[in-house]
Amino acid sequence: MKRRIIDTIEQYDTVIIHRHIRPDPDAYGSQFGLKTLIKDNYPNKKVYAVGTHDELLSYLAHPDEVSDEEYKGALVIVTDTANTERIDDDRYSNGNFLVKIDHHPNDDAYGDLVWVDTESSSCSELIYELYEEGREYKGWKMSEECAKFLFAGIVGDTGRFLYPSTTTKTFEVAGQLVNYQFNRNEIFNGMYEMDPNLLKLQGYVYQNFTMDENGAAYIKLPKELLEEYKVTTSETSSLVGSLSNIKGVRAWAFFVEEPHEIRVRLRSKGPIVNELAKKYHGGGHPLASGATAYSWEEVDQVIADLKQLCKEYQ
Known part of the structure; x- marks a missing residue:
């Protein structure tokens, strides 16, 4: 070839x-x-x-x-x-x-x-x-x-x-x-260098992420929050690995609001997330994928599926 x-x-x-x-x-x-x-x-x-x-x-x-x-x-x-x-x-x-x-x-x-x-x-x-x-x-x-x-x-x-x-x-x-x-x-x-505003948003992520008993973690970053911290949606990509070092996390998601959609970034230490990404207009690698949601209600569906995925993971 x-x-x-x-x-x-x-x-x-x-x-x-x-x-x-x-x-x-x-x-x-x-x-x-x-x-x-x-x-x-x-x-x-x-x-x-x-x-x-x-x-x-x-x-x-x-x-x-x-x-x-x-x-x-x-x-x-x-x-x-x-x-x-x-x-x-x-x-x-x-x-x-x-x-x-x-x-x-x-x-x-x-x-x-x-x-x-x-x-x-x-x-x-x-x-x-x-x-x-x-x-x-x-x-x-x-x-x-x-x-x-x-x-x-x-x-x-x-x-x-x-x-x-x-x-x-x-x-x-x-x-x-x-x-x-x-x-x-x-x-x-x-x-890997970070703007100070991005570092402050990283602090917000650490203080406000949610994790359930099965190791499913997530953080929602609405556009008003990004405006408050003066961070663009593309800049948030460097924060996705922030939850990887947290004990007990199996898979996690970042939900970043854009003008007409919500970008979904999925990462995992074991559960396969690319099939979940495909369900929501995306795809990627088994342990690192991206998807798109079109409302915060749809985001809640992604979260529910992520929680179920981590619950079933052995």
Whole structure:
């Protein structure tokens, strides 16, 4: 499969790379890592990375502006995105050929060529595997910039190598990437430094979260609260792990109100939460998923299901 993807890349003069909405470091890491990898080895190709920019990821990169005309006859690659509903920029279907590279469960096998490996820690790790194949097959090289993107994506999706998705292969890949002379401190500072307002909201989370006797925990963050603390909905993503170190917590949810919906972030130490996420317009990994609720009444249904999930967990 990897060689088929490499052969496909070689056939096209224009490559446009998409990723999922509400991007995280692995979305940017895999997308911009692949863009840079292609440019490293095919400097005459036009390669773009598209999507709505998240200012929290400015320490990594900024997406490209691409006209509709560029899609004509182009190769489109989507990284780190399980289903078509979550692809950022619906022009992904306007190219000549579509490739999917992902590590989420393959519930939506879109694309003309699909490479999905759910055993991989991150999509950025898969892009490194593609580089390894290209090195053997075509003599590919990797720049420091590419290594930086892939390292950031792996660190982000493994929670600094703490999550169960981290494998021996993950450590081997990270070990190879740190041989490149990029600034790791810059990545860590960009990823984990918190604004004082966000730290104050974290204090609120610790003081006000709810946990039942079966280890189901949750916190509701309505828009009025976010306005009070001067924190954006995207900034709250860095708080999701706050409940992970609390003794007795098995699975937890953050409910963050946006203008027209309520974002649901689900995490777990054991109970499988991605099936629950699918029930509420979402999906993801077994222990880390996202969903959407459209009212606080629906949020209460999610909470009830989360409690039942933890109760049944053995």
